[in-house]
Amino acid sequence: MHKHGRAFFFFIGWLLVWASASGQCPQPAFTAPDTVCINGVFNVTNATAGADRYEWDFCSGDLEGTPTFTDLVTLPGANVPTNITTVFDGTNYFAFFFSRNNNHFYRLDFGNHPNNTPSVTNLGLLGALVQQPEPLEFVKEGNNWLALTANSYGNSNLVRLNFGTSLTSVPTVNDLGNFGGRLTRPRGIKVRQDQGNYVAIVTNANDNTLVMINFGATLATVPTTDSVLKTSPFLGTGLELISTAVIQDCNEWVGLTVDRAASRIYRLSFGTALFSLPGVSLLPAQMPSNANLFNVELAYDGGFMAFTEGFSGELHRLNFGVSMTNQAPQVTNLGNFGAMSNTVGLSLIKHEASSSWVGYAISFGLNKVHKFNFPNPCGMLPSAAAAIAQPAAQYSSAGPRSITLTAYGPGGGKSITRSVFVQPRIAVDFTAAGSPPVFTAITSPEDKIVDWEWDFGDGTPVKGASLAHNFPADGDYDVSLTVTGAAKNECGQTASTTKKIGVAGNRILSCPLPSFSLPDTVCINQPFAVTNTTLGASRYEWDFCGVDMGQTPTLQPLATIPQALILTDITTVFDGVNWYGFATSRDNARLYRLSFGNSLSNPPQISDLGYPGNVLFGPEQLKIVKEGNNWYGLLAQYLHSPGLVRLSFGNSLTNLPTFERLTALNGFVRLPRGIALAQDNGQTVALVTNDRDNTLTIINFKNSILNNPTAADVIVTNPMPGVSSGLVGVSVIKECENWYGIATSYAKGLYHLDFGPALWNRPVVTDLTRGYDFPLGPGRAAVTNNNGNYLAFAMLLNGDLLKLDFRQSIAANRPVITKVGE
Template sequence: MRTLLVVGVWILIGSSLLAQCPVTDFASPSLACSGQNIYVQNLTVGAASYEWDFCSGDLALTPSASIAASSNLLFRTRSMRVAHDSNSNLWYGFTIDQANSPYKLIRFNFGNSLSNDPSVVDLGNPSNVLNSAFDLQLHKEGSNWYGLVANTGTNSLLLLSFGTDLGSTPIVQNLGSFGVLDTPDGIFLAVENGMLSVFITNGGSVSEIVKLTFGSSILNAPTISSFPVAGGSALRGIAMIRECDRWFGLVISYGNGKVFWLDFSNGLSQSPQSGEITFFTSYNFPTNIALGLDGSEYFAFIQSALGEQYRLSFGSSIIDKAGTGQNLGNFGISNENSALELVKVKSDWFGFSIDLTNRKLVRQTFPAMCDASTAISTGQNPSQLSFAASGTKKISLTGISSDGAISSQSKAITISPSIAPDIAFTSANVCANNNVNFTAQNTSGNITSYAWSFGDTNTSPLTNPSNIYATGGTYTVALQVTATNGCINIAKSDVAIYDQPIADFALPSASPFCTNQNYVFTNQSTFDPASSPTWEWLLNGTLVSSTQNLAQAFATSTAQEIRLKAKIPGCENEIIKNVNTVLPGPLTNFSFASDCQDSPVAFTNTTSGTITSYLWTFGDGNTSSSTNASNTYADIGSYNVT
């Protein structure tokens, strides 16, 4: 056959049904050397997802504060919220100036990291509806961003619509007072399975919290309920967190300098029990609060209007309402403050507040330096990690059920200043019932012993051993070495082993076989698909192809030996089949002249051999049985002529 060319696309949970708690646990060594590969084993039951933190424990430390930005816009800003816009991979902060000068929505542009000093942007008073707003919260629904503002001066709730870009100026809608908002101050959003509930503190004459249930969308009209906080006065900030299948909140009582707890023991859809936190009571005009779970321990940070900040440490359970409190002071920054935000990025925590005296954004960082090779992981069993520096490290695992219930576990590991020997290994060959060769790789040169485990119960103390696997499969191979300084190290890797391929092929169903005729030999070998065998086709001892199937013509009219070899690293298998009789066949060939549209194209037959008949096909539907032929093409194009 020839070709003829004819020219022409912080979540919180509330539910009346309490979820089943995961039982979170993991195994890890308690001692290791610097640089040693550490493998943790997840033993959790009942979790659907996991959050590992290999450098946890920051919130138990005393933070340091520095000035992130200065601006005259930061005059009477009472709250601050931070969010990461995954659409643009940028961080933003928002606050609102309560002073009528006029009221302003203010944005902080951090860029791609909260460690950056942000620019401060005056967004003005969109739609001219901001009036002494105390707090706001941000919410992402689908790809669109929204905000809710407790608009204190008009006893109303405002809806901010940013569209898909949190860096845009929002459209503002006044949702009204719902007949229940009375000096709304603090606001908190809770979402479970796409169902949104909003909790707003009333700071007026009645100490209560209003709950707005928006359902599946923040754009829905909410259902309204409320519950009292007995003993409260001029409620301000509110924060909530989950322990297992039970939600727990803390709310600031500014009027009498107290902190009250909210225990949603029957789920967020029911009114909580409430009472005062009594283990620490030395607050001086508290205004805002943030909650965090770090290293399986619960913490609350409380901001005083006079600059001081307090930390409540609840330990592994917040619902028992017991703990310790500490006055962290004002970090040498300010004697006038209100805003407080706490954000976790990977393994690092950031705190933000606003110094109203000097009109500065204050960034708080925690002194823990993460020297783990991997800071966080969401895998069920993460890959190896190591610590570069000595000291006591804290590894934490949080298990999360499909219903959103959470459970955390932390364990300490002590890292010695002694350096672990480096170790790795390679393997060669992948065939069962044949030698698989392993080679240890080390550059420190101080290894005194090797202990191999091949994953099939076989072991070896040799430096570079071999192992024979009885069947194909995936095996976890581990090599533990010991150095002269007593440090160990471990290298692990999964090795895929395959059963030996069995070569086979089908002869063409031709009779007779002739020379000068292409025949297709179909590969019918059996093999493990992932083994990706290589192929060798040999004709009379000569390699003719490495394709899976063979297309081959016989050049001589003698008996032919066809051999197929199937190979994977470490083994091969072959089969031989013979064609005993091959008859001489014609050697087909032709030439053509002229290639113009609407003119005859002459085809000259130059075939040799004994011929009994001819069949021409011209690629345009026309045929001929003449020895030599011609054809007229009606259209310009390329035609396959046979």
């Protein structure tokens, strides 16, 4: 062979060896159906080339949403806590941070989910080698956990922590030095594994440089100065570099470094090797000059995202899209959630099982850890295997979804995202009204239905989307509707529903007609039969020992609550076994729980639930609701920082609740004093009385009290007639198919509210004070149905108890108002 031919083939062979050794980036590719069925298992076909490992995210894009905020825990004994870091050990979630000014080391134990309320453990001092530490980064090698920190002031040394096999251990400490003075007030550390080596990137604040330290194959070594690279000082005047984050974009390492002094962000380009001097350029993204950036985090979730926070407490998101080379990331100021300030730590972690992201920030001024949850609407069921080549998946909720595959090979990882629409199965319902009754089908999706078949329970099946039907006699009929979808609807072709319909005079009963018969006289200790002849009902409640609330009640002193300052409200709750009361103490911002056991007649045990500082100010009325297995509360906050506060008790009312201010609603509530909570057609609706302008705010939380309503979910009424302020109490009840309520004002106001068939509605208001002169204005109000009569009660400021007797209808009757006690 010609020598040039041999040289050519030698070059080609060398090129192939070099390409294999350097590791080309995988080319991720997969196919999935454009449309899948809710709760239906579907397969994804992976066609990736050049990968040896896969990660699937069937609900990517969460980080593009607006997170919800929670004040998580207060940190006892901390003095300038900084740089929180989260870790998952395969079973449990942890967070760690140092309290810089007293050198204490803290661990937060979340258990098996990062949304759990953590226990806080102060591990104390780790020895004289740790002096004013700030940054912290964890690595797992084999079965052992190691971490790096740095003394940000003083000797500027790098320090290694060795936890052994458990993150719950107290670590041993080793001083790694400052590598010949190359570390100068190190404020940030990131550790990544690249090409089999651990590389630490340290951010120097004194001389505005980065230091890259190559530990080789194990973090347990002590690198020599030959394994250290240091950049030139970053360009710019008045800099104070403070934090760096890095991420791999295919086989290229890229990063961001933030400057605290002028809120600049620099882009780092390392190329294919992290242990190298990066190219540095100023990112054009404009940040507020007063942001005082302190931290930066990078993550991939259907796109590259960066998050920054700083002394202003504001969280900023930079969306780079599909590539970190994007020169103009979309910048969004997510705000400080009305509570964050002096934040000097930021960490993001993903709960893989639910494909949901949780972030944490730490505030040195408030000595608090804050949590923010990014929305995760997918409802992905756990049949999706996240780390196999050819997974199957299913969704439990409908709507557009994103699937992201990240493929890894010798040269790094690369991601691709595809969209899928989760189609609901056919849903069917119907309405019935009028005389003769007209039945109208309600279906979803409407354009998929080709046949409607009715069975009216009287032997006359009929077809049609809407039709009238004459019933042969009065009575209850089981009416069924079965609809059939077009053949192209792959999510089920039929759906059925059945309702019990009450009919009288060939007219649909909009409200049940209760009726029963029983003997006039019965014998003691002898059973007797009751015959129910009610029409139009689907559920019944019997009370064989009805208490007449029309009688004058007796008063019994119950308990004294120590340390309370102006008790403003008490609400009672039954959890199915035990009774509880919750009382608010306005002027010292405390909440008390009264535990009655199995009867409200028992003397209660009183528990002081404490003072959740910076969240609770001047609490007034609290209402509690149960969703699924968990209990939640909504509280009106009157003084200092007026607004609403959401409480989360978890699965037991004996738990200490977490408190979350709903700051987005602050513009719609004006000195709120009273709250009513009710379920209406699957929606949770809150009614809030506003002292300042005598208006009522009606808030639709939709299908969960955990939702965060927007302006579109809020109604604010006109001021109540007759007075300009002082609206303090509200209570609602449903009569037949319509909602009604009572509102009270300290300024001698008493109002009847007619909401019609939907509680989230602007009510018709009637002033009930005509012809009745109150000695003082009424406070809280409560309305109930007792033995078929609608009664409302209101307490006057002088202690008098008023009774409003609407008799058999709160809709039609003006109440008889009497004083029933003092």
